[in-house]
Amino acid sequence: MTSRNGYYTTSDLSRKSGDIIAEALRRPVTITQRNKPRLVLLNIDDYERLMRQSDRRSVGRLETMSDELFAEFEEAVDAYAQSDETSR
Structure with missing residues (x-):
């Protein structure tokens, strides 16, 4: 059985x-419903790989960033801004 690019209806x-x-x-x-994607079925290995990848990501705020990391962030933003100005 072959579907259209791995898409099936409910x-x-x-x-x-x-x-x-x-x-x-x-x-x-x-899996689509009324022509809109609604669900994705995937094997357990792919699911576990995605979960491991998401565990490595974290959300933070500038207010909670360490001083050292904030300084690195500022330097990166400044360097980007300077490179953008010189390319104009």
Whole structure:
């Protein structure tokens, strides 16, 4: 069974779940509803890889940034601004 670029409708999911699951074991599969992507099915290895990658990311605020990191940030912004001015 081959889909259009790994996309199936929710109706396909109810009628062809075994085939869709088999494909999702090989590559991510998107489930659409009313022609809009709603769900993605992917194998556990891909899911765990994505979760490990997201664990390495963190959200911060300037107010909570260490002084050392803030100084590095300021230097990077200044260097970018200077390179932008010289390219004009």
